[in-house]
Amino acid sequence: MNDIVWLTMRRMRRPLITIILVFSVSVLGMVLIPGHDAQGNAISVGYLDAAYFIAILETSIGFGEIPAGFTGAQRLYVLIILLPNVVAWLYSIGTILSLFIDPQFRSVVERSRFTRRVKDLHEGFFIVCGLGHTGSMVVHALLHRGYRAVVLEQRQDIIYGMLLSDELASVPALAGDVSNRSLLERAGLNHEKCLGIMALTNDDHVNLNIAITCKLLRPGLPVLARSETPRVTANMTSFGTDYVIDPFAIFAQALFLDFSSPVKYRALDWLTSVPGSDLRELLQPPAGRWLLCGLGRFGSRVAERLDEAAVPYTVIDVHADRVRGRTGAVRGRGTEAQTLIEAGVSEAVGIIACTGDDVDNLSIIMTARDLNPGLSVVARQERNENDLLFNASKANVVARRSVIIARRVLLVATTPLLESFLQHLIRQDESFAQRLTARLQSILNGKAPAIWTVHLEGRLATGLAEAKLEGVSIQLMHLLHHSREDEQQHLPCLCLLLERGASRTFLPEPGHDLHAGDRLLFAGRESAQDEIAWSLSEPGALFGSATGRIMPAGALWRWLRRSSGK
Numbered sequence: 223m224n225d226i227v228w229l230t231m232r233r234m235r236r237p238l239i240t241i242i243l244v245f246s247v248s249v250l251g252m253v254l255i256p257g258h259d260a261q262g263n264a265i266s267v268g269y270l271d272a273a274y275f276i277a278i279l280e281t282s283i284g285f286g287e288i289p290a291g292f293t294g295a296q297r298l299y300v301l302i303i304l305l306p307n308v309v310a311w312l313y314s315i316g317t318i319l320s321l322f323i324d325p326q327f328r329s330v331v332e333r334s335r336f337t338r339r340v341k342d343l344h345e346g347f348f349i350v351c352g353l354g355h356t357g358s359m360v361v362h363a364l365l366h367r368g369y370r371a372v373v374l375e376q377r378q379d380i381i382y383g384m385l386l387s388d389e390l391a392s393v394p395a396l397a398g399d400v401s402n403r404s405l406l407e408r409a410g411l412n413h414e415k416c417l418g419i420m421a422l423t424n425d426d427h428v429n430l431n432i433a434i435t436c437k438l439l440r441p442g443l444p445v446l447a448r449s450e451t452p453r454v455t456a457n458m459t460s461f462g463t464d465y466v467i468d469p470f471a472i473f474a475q476a477l478f479l480d481f482s483s484p485v486k487y488r489a490l491d492w493l494t495s496v497p498g499s500d501l502r503e504l505l506q507p508p509a510g511r512w513l514l515c516g517l518g519r520f521g522s523r524v525a526e527r528l529d530e531a532a533v534p535y536t537v538i539d540v541h542a543d544r545v546r547g548r549t550g551a552v553r554g555r556g557t558e559a560q561t562l563i564e565a566g567v568s569e570a571v572g573i574i575a576c577t578g579d580d581v582d583n584l585s586i587i588m589t590a591r592d593l594n595p596g597l598s599v600v601a602r603q604e605r606n607e608n609d610l611l612f613n614a615s616k617a618n619v620v621a622r623r624s625v626i627i628a629r630r631v632l633l634v635a636t637t638p639l640l641e642s643f644l645q646h647l648i649r650q651d652e653s654f655a656q657r658l659t660a661r662l663q664s665i666l667n668g669k670a671p672a673i674w675t676v677h678l679e680g681r682l683a684t685g686l687a688e689a690k691l692e693g694v695s696i697q698l699m700h701l702l703h704h705s706r707e708d709e710q711q712h713l714p715c716l717c718l719l720l721e722r723g724a725s726r727t728f729l730p731e732p733g734h735d736l737h738a739g740d741r742l743l744f745a746g747r748e749s750a751q752d753e754i755a756w757s758l759s760e761p762g763a764l765f766g767s768a769t770g771r772i773m774p775a776g777a778l779w780r781w782l783r784r785s786s787g788k
Contacts (some may be wrong), residue, residue, distance in 0.1 A: 233324075237314040241280075244310040248276045248303040255299055259290045279304065280311040332396065333408065339394040340410045345370050347416060348635060349409045351400040351432055352423035353380050355606045356448075358390075359628040360420065365389060367636055369417070372409045374400040376423070401431035403439070411440055418444035418464075420631055426454040433463045446631055450519055465634045465641075469626040470520040477600065477619075478527035479648065481507050485655040490644055492662060493718075493745060494629050495670035505618070508598055510571035511535060515556035515586050517544040520602055520621070521576040535574075536565045557585040562593055572598035576621070580608045587615045637673050639743040643719045646728050658718075658729065662745065665714040671745040676754060683738045685757060685764035692765055699732035700767040704753060713753055715746025 252272035257265050267275075279300070292300065322328075347370035350357050361371045373395035375381055381397045384390040398405050400423060410416045419436045421429035426449050433447045446465045449455040458466045479487040484506050492501055512528070512535040514521060521539070528535050537544070537551040538561060545551035554561030556575070567573070573590045575583040583601050590597055601617040603609075612620050634641050647655060662671065678686060689696050698720070704711040720727045720734060721741040727734065736742075744751070757763040 234314075234317060237310075237317040241310045241314045244303075244306050245273075245276055245280070248279075248307055249273050251299055251303065252276065252296070255293075255296050257290060257293050257296055265290060276303075276307060280307045282308065336394055336396040337408050340372055340408065340413065343370060343372075343394075343410065343413065343415055345415060347372055347410065347413075348418050348420055349374065349406070349411065349416060350420045350422060351406075351429075352376075352421070353384070353395070354422070354424060354624070356624040356627045356631075357420075357422045359624065360422065360631050361393060362389065363628070363632050364636070365393075367632075369636065374398065374405060374409050376400055401428050401435065403435055406432070406435060407439075411436060411443070416443060418446060418635060420635065421445070421447040422627065422631065423448070426451050430454050430457060433458050434461065437461055437463065444635075446634055448627055448631075467627055467630050467634075469621075469623045469630075470523045472626050472630055473520075473621040474523035474527045475648075477524060478531050480505055480619075481528070481531040481533050483652060483655065485652055485659060486647060489647060489655045489659050489662070492659070492666075492670060493640065493644065493673065494633060497670055497672040497748070499670045501666065501668050501670055508571040511566065511569065513538060513556070513562070513565050513567060513570050513573040513590070515539075515573065515575050515583075516577035516602075517541075518576075518578055520578070521574075524574060524576060536570070538562070538565050555582060555586075557582055557589060559589055559593060562586075562590055567593045567597070570594065570597065572600065574600040575617075576600075576602040578602075578604060580604050580611070584608075584611055584615055587617060633673075637675055637743065639675055639719050639721060639741065640673055642726065643728065643743060646726075654729075661716050661729075665716060665746055667714075667747075669747075671715075672748045672751060673743070673745050674751050676742045676744065676758070678736065678738055678740045678742070678758065682755065682758040684759050684761055686736060686738055688761040689765045689768060694765055694768050696736045696764045696768055697732065698730055698734045698736060700764055701736065701754060701757060702732065703767050713746065713750040715744050715750035715754070717742055718745055719743040 249269065249272045252267050252275065253269055255267075257267060259265050348364060349372050350361055350364075351374045353361065353373050353375040357373070357375075361373060364371045371393055373381075373384070373393055375395065375397055376399065378397040381395050384393065384395050394409075396405065396408065400406075400421075406419075411419070419432065421432040423429055423432075429447045429449060433445050436443060436445050441462075444464045446467060447458055447463050448467050448469075449458055450468060450470060455466050455468055455471075476487060476490065479490060487505065488502070495501070512533060514525060514528070514535045515538045517525060517537055517539040521537075525535070525537070537548050538554055538556040539545050539551070540553065540555050542553060545553050550565075552561055552565040554564075555577070556562060556565075567590055573586065575586040575590075577583055577586070580603060583603070587599050587601060591599070599615070599617040600619045600621070601612060601615065602621045602623075603612050604623065606622070606624055609622075647658065665671075676682060686696055698717055702713050702715065702717070704713055717730055718728070719742070720730045721743075722737065722739070744754070757767070
């Protein structure tokens with residue numbers, strides 16, 4: 223039975239029994255008491271007339287006595303039943319009103335509406351668990367990229383806040399225990415259009431619970447889970463969580479690239495930046511000793527990467543067990559000038575403020591730069607409302623946890639081939655990164671690229687199929703030219719990866735043949751994306767680019783042309 227009907231009947235059972243009982247007794251009494259008409263003839267009130275009168279009595283409408291004037295006995299009876307009927311009616315109305323404002327009933331109504339909206343989704347969607355700052359950025363970006371989202375959030379006030387956003391008001395959302403199995407199923411865990419689950423709460427244990435539940439109930443569905451502790455990360459990885467996103471490890475790896483290979487770091491930064499934002503110039507960290515303030519979850523990962531890059535550093539931490547055994551380490555917060563002086567701030571080339579407190583990190587930056595204005599600064603930021611403060615601090619690099627997570631989640635969920643390309647970039651030598659950045663610079667005009675994937679199947683394989691029927695081989699260079707211009711103009715984009723079955727070709731050459739079923743990863747301007755889609759879906763576009771000849775527009779004419787051998 224529908225939850226709303228069941229709860230309504232449960233709450234209204236006693237009021238309904240009361241009003242039916244009082245109404246029935248009142249009607250029966252009116253029928254049994256004899257009356258008379260204006261001439262004094264004896265008459266009796268029928269059940270219909272009695273029910274009609276009691277109804278207008280209960281509702282206080284009061285149309286008058288029917289079908290004739292009442293006798294004294296009837297009037298006395300009406301006086302007796304008046305109060306019970308009005309009380310029973312008001313009791314029922316009051317119960318209905320209290321039901322509508324009852325939190326439990328409203329929760330059931332919201333769950334029912336949420337379930338119905340999810341069932342009505344006919345496009346691919348992601349379930350986003352947790353709508354904090356990170357989840358909000360992810361949902362906005364998913365909607366911008368043409369995907370749908372379903373939101374589960376523990377706090378009801380955040381769900382109500384979604385109604386104030388024009389864009390998020392249309393997103394199905396429900397408050398509750400986001401790791402609860404039944405809630406995940408309501409959100410579409412078993413829906414055929416569900417593309418994946420994103421566990422983005424700030425509680426690693428909750429994210430772990432979500433990942434386990436989803437992998438047990440629907441093993442083939444991709445699960446992207448946030449984790450900031452090595453133990454939980456290892457646990458998630460052990461049972462096959464598709465992508466475990468540790469923002470501290472991601473930033474530490476980027477910092478390692480910045481120290482060990484600035485060219486690779488720049489290429490990675492360009493490909494993961496917000497499309498249309500200004501491209502950052504090559505960052506070259508100064509060589510020399512650095513100060514590392516804070517050796518917690520974030521700082522320990524940074525220290526591992528500094529060791530790997532052979533960068534000398536001095537640790538400053540308030541916990542004795544963290545500084546014990548480290549040569550030159552200083553116990554303290556780093557917010558005090560004396561601690562920084564003892565650690566050698568005057569001879570240091572840079573400082574990494576990575577404690578878990580934004581105020582401490584800002585204080586470390588300000589104090590250190592007072593003592594050594596030439597320091598390079600890397601800072602960790604925890605709270606998003608402190609954006610202006612960290613921008614004002616003039617830190618060279620700021621690690622914003624929510625931004626790191628959101629970017630990586632979107633990268634993996636919407637363009638999984640890019641993750642493969644970035645891992646390949648990290649493993650390759652400097653020449654690969656230099657070739658990549660040179661090609662990107664020639665097409666991007668100083669702005670971060672849009673990233674998109676093209677799968678050569680269905681409508682997007684039309685041009686390939688028609689060219690094959692004509693005996694023409696289509697190569698990558700034919701796709702990368704503007705097919706609607708008289709002069710062949712190169713599109714402002716670069717093919718990063720071509721995937722064919724189990725094989726992958728990174729930075730494929732223009733002469734690479736294209737086959738139906740290939741998956742291509744592009745980086746470039748958004749205008750190129752539309753032009754490529756048109757060329758692939760238009761029957762004669764690729765044929766014209768490859769041969770310089772015009773293919774007949776109609777399918778019949780193309781068939782006749784092929785039949786004639788011309």
